[in-house]
Amino acid sequence: MTTSEQLNSQSFPTTSQSYLSSLNSPIDGLFLIDDFISEQEEFELINSIDLCEWSGNGIPPNPEMRRRTQHYGYEFSYRYRKVVQNLGVLPNFLDFLIKRFIEKKFIQSTEQEYPNMCIINEYQAGQGIMPHTDSPEIFGPVILSLSILTSCLITFTHIQDSSNQSIILLKPRSLLVMTKSSRFDYKHSISKDAIEYYNGEEIKRDRRVSLTFRTIVNFNENNENMEKGGCKFNNNSVHYK
Ligand SMILES: O=C(O)CCC(=O)C(=O)O
Numbered sequence: 001m002t003t004s005e006q007l008n009s010q011s012f013p014t015t016s017q018s019y020l021s022s023l024n025s026p027i028d029g030l031f032l033i034d035d036f037i038s039e040q041e042e043f044e045l046i047n048s049i050d051l052c053e054w055s056g057n058g059i060p061p062n063p064e065m066r067r068r069t070q071h072y073g074y075e076f077s078y079r080y081r082k083v084v085q086n087l088g089v090l091p092n093f094l095d096f097l098i099k100r101f102i103e104k105k106f107i108q109s110t111e112q113e114y115p116n117m118c119i120i121n122e123y124q125a126g127q128g129i130m131p132h133t134d135s136p137e138i139f140g141p142v143i144l145s146l147s148i149l150t151s152c153l154i155t156f157t158h159i160q161d162s163s164n165q166s167i168i169l170l171k172p173r174s175l176l177v178m179t180k181s182s183r184f185d186y187k188h189s190i191s192k193d194a195i196e197y198y199n200g201e202e203i204k205r206d207r208r209v210s211l212t213f214r215t216i217v218n219f220n221e222n223n224e225n226m227e228k229g230g231c232k233f234n235n236n237s238v239h240y241k
């Protein structure tokens with residue numbers, strides 16, 4: 001029996017402990033898969049994304065955001081720090097990614113792990129994200145984030161011990177999977193630095209887009225509504241109210 005057959009034949013409480021446990025990780029529950037998608041898939045993905053409307057930079061529903069975002073499935077308000085609206089099913093152009101997450105056994109097709117939300121973030125040079133932990137009250141135990149276009153560094157800092165830090169290079173087309181300790185016990189952040197250094201190599205920051213998939217586990221439909229951005233993409237499975 002090969003290693004992967006052995007892993008597949010065992011039963012695990014969460015998928016991330018099976019296939020992914022064979023990958024190296026500096027933090028318990030954190031996995032990085034390079035070349036998760038091909039260059040052609042990356043090209044098609046960014047074209048689909050850029051056909052849709054971006055919010056942020058003065059544009060609702062999160063006008064106060066300095067960087068641009070697109071929200072699918074559910075809309076998250078950064079100001080209120082909660083999910084404010086159910087936007088319906090995810091658009092078709094994201095389907096192949098979720099299919100691959102399941103095929104590769106990075107997630108299970110369960111209510112806790114099946115992604116029902118995707119936030120697309122755009123970072124221009126000089127833009128980053130402050131240290132944070134994705135809310136455990138709102139989002140499920142597995143968070144998957146696909147990077148496209150350019151590289152950046154992401155820093156994981158332990159909530160109780162800031163000297164416990166790991167810096168990880170996110171290359172374009174790589175997938176970061178955050179589970180267990182990495183998802184709950186650490187903050188993650190991306191700096192605004194225009195130039196970063198990794199193992200002596202210079203990383204010149206440029207437009208980067210990330211697609212973060214999460215599972216909303218706690219959403220009250222009676223929350224106050226907010227104006228939302230839509231998608232111009234001609235896609236039958238996008239249901240905007
Ligand atoms: O852009 C990324 O890779 C990380 C995004 C993120 O941490 C978030 O949206 O919570």
Ligand SMILES: [Fe+2]
Nearest residue numbers: 132133134188
């Ligand atoms: Fe995050």
